[in-house]
Amino acid sequence: MPVSYKNLQERRLTLLKIVHPVCCGIDVHKKFVVACIASTDERGITTYKVSRFSTFTGGLVKLSEWLLYNSCRDVCMESTGKYWIPVFNILEDVCRVTLAHPKYLKAIRGKKTDKKDARWIADLFKHDLVAASFMPPADIRQLRDLMRYRAKLIGFASSEKNRFQNCLTVSNIQIANVVSDTFGASSMKIINSLLEGSDIPDIEPLLHGSMVKKADDIRLAVRGVVTKEQKEKMKVILSHYHGIEECKARLESVILSLAEPYARELELVLTVPGIGNPFSAIAIISEIGADMSVFTTAKHLCSWAGLVSQNNESAGKKYSVAISRAGIYIKPLLVQCANGVVKSDKHPEIRGRYLSIRKRRGHKRAIIAIARMLLTAIYYILSSDKPYNPDLFRKADVLPKNRNITVDQAVSFARRFGYCVN
Numbered sequence: 001m002p003v004s005y006k007n008l009q010e011r012r013l014t015l016l017k018i019v020h021p022v023c024c025g026i027d028v029h030k031k032f033v034v035a036c037i038a039s040t041d042e043r044g045i046t047t048y049k050v051s052r053f054s055t056f057t058g059g060l061v062k063l064s065e066w067l068l069y070n071s072c073r074d075v076c077m078e079s080t081g082k083y084w085i086p087v088f089n090i091l092e093d094v095c096r097v098t099l100a101h102p103k104y105l106k107a108i109r110g111k112k113t114d115k116k117d118a119r120w121i122a123d124l125f126k127h128d129l130v131a132a133s134f135m136p137p138a139d140i141r142q143l144r145d146l147m148r149y150r151a152k153l154i155g156f157a158s159s160e161k162n163r164f165q166n167c168l169t170v171s172n173i174q175i176a177n178v179v180s181d182t183f184g185a186s187s188m189k190i191i192n193s194l195l196e197g198s199d200i201p202d203i204e205p206l207l208h209g210s211m212v213k214k215a216d217d218i219r220l221a222v223r224g225v226v227t228k229e230q231k232e233k234m235k236v237i238l239s240h241y242h243g244i245e246e247c248k249a250r251l252e253s254v255i256l257s258l259a260e261p262y263a264r265e266l267e268l269v270l271t272v273p274g275i276g277n278p279f280s281a282i283a284i285i286s287e288i289g290a291d292m293s294v295f296t297t298a299k300h301l302c303s304w305a306g307l308v309s310q311n312n313e314s315a316g317k318k319y320s321v322a323i324s325r326a327g328i329y330i331k332p333l334l335v336q337c338a339n340g341v342v343k344s345d346k347h348p349e350i351r352g353r354y355l356s357i358r359k360r361r362g363h364k365r366a367i368i369a370i371a372r373m374l375l376t377a378i379y380y381i382l383s384s385d386k387p388y389n390p391d392l393f394r395k396a397d398v399l400p401k402n403r404n405i406t407v408d409q410a411v412s413f414a415r416r417f418g419y420c421v422n
Helices: 005-014 057-069 084-091 114-126 138-170 185-195 209-221 228-258 260-269 278-288 298-304 330-341 348-361 363-384 391-397 407-416
Strands: 022-028 032-040 046-054 074-078 096-100
Touching (some): 022 084, 022 114, 032 057, 032 114, 046 057, 057 084, 074 114, 084 096, 138 278, 185 209, 228 260, 260 278, 260 363, 278 330, 330 363
Parallel strands (some): 022 074, 074 096
Antiparallel strands (some): 022 032
């Protein structure tokens, strides 16, 4: 007698160990969620209860009451867009919620319905076959949300500055070729004077400091043609830019107040080379949290942040081993810090490692290796509650005293640390 695919699938699942005898799988959507409770008895027979709830707060409260009524405290759901967040917030206090990436819960195409998806999630979860996503505490999640919004505001402000510079270029105001910062105090005084109607303003009273000696060049640079339309556009851009800066300042005050309980952790992170801005330290804590016990090793943390190579091998052949796309917020920040620290001679243990890898693999791979090095240092700093110690990295690069090396090896060793050998 032929066996159906459904029966074959159920037989395979029954052979696995039951980790969660009573659990629930939730298929999350925008307007509703479908929940399926899987209850497994002592004989290994599983019964299912399926129900649908609205995503309004009242519906989610009914979902939590339904779970408690059926003695279900273990819940698994996929992270669908932002729709999972309200569900997680309601169930977090009453259940042990496991959040999973949708790619680990994807059902077979052609056999998908909302009820089947919820049941499939419950079946996987009862056998503990779901890889849980990292979920920091609620206060860290709030800090993470504000820090990510701050990054967006910084991007908006940079876009407005670029638009303003484009208007100056169109009007042939070449002040950017003379000064280092178009939005500096002296530059903005000159530009505001131009926007108020003066074709060639009196330059000297508007300058201060080192700008005075550039007065003649600035006078030539501001000889352009600013139309009425361009003036109005630049006024709107400046107004928007100042509004964004004001909003960012208000947001930063809230962020600093939220980060006060983690003052010790922030102080430790600031000892890491390349991380000198307090908001950079806050951004790192908001992404990885302050408790490193959730990551088994430093390699686990680096893999979560997308700083390690992927495994892609089949039939004995290794294919692309590029880093993953994970860590879209923390990875650019660490790369930015790494780019800053490798240019300095204050930390030879990092610069030497960078120069050694860059010579063999190029700048991009080398800077990712330094970013991973920084994140590894942060992991051990937070785990041991001790500040950054450069000696721990220097020991790995020091040759034994009783080892004999050739002249070529000595030259190679010197070049590895950036020395020029003729």
